[in-house]
Amino acid sequence: MRWRRRLLVVTGCLLALVFIGLSAAGGWFYWARVQARGEQAARAVLPALATKEIPQVFAYDYQTVERSLSDAYPLLTPDYRQEFRKSANAQIIPEAKKREVVVQASVVGVGVMSAKRDSASVMVYMNRTVTDKSRQPLYDGSRLRVDFKKIDKQWLIAYITPI
DSSP: OHHHHHHHHHHHHHHHHHHHHHHHHHHHHHHHHHHHHHHHHHHHHHHHHHHHHHHHHHOEETTSHHHHHHHHGGGBOHHHHHHHHHHIIIIIHHHHHHHTOEEEEEEEEEEEEEEOSSEEEEEEEEEEEEEOTTOOOEEEEEEEEEEEEEETTEEEEEEEEEO
């Protein structure tokens, strides 16, 4: 009688351990699939998004520079928006008005460097044409590392680093 009770207790414990182990494995496989699908979605969406948004951030006309940059602010994360706004107010806007600068920007290439479910980094190749009072255009090619962050199901630019 005693050995039966011990056998039942041991069997019950083993079944509980098997159940817990299988549940943990199932949860791990589910989460890995969620992460992989999120990464695939980021890799699919971000090249086109960077191609559209980077010119909005970098292109402006001295006559409408405040409006152009104000239109670009919602594309940025709140932290980077503050930093970008500070830089725009201190340097970009005054210099653009003083020198009557017109900047045209176009993205000529994009590649995803790394991607996760809620963040990613994209390499952007951008050409800019900068024209000032002298009306002599200056052509500039740039490589940018653009870090994106997903906030409330929307991809926002978290940081832009010239390379």
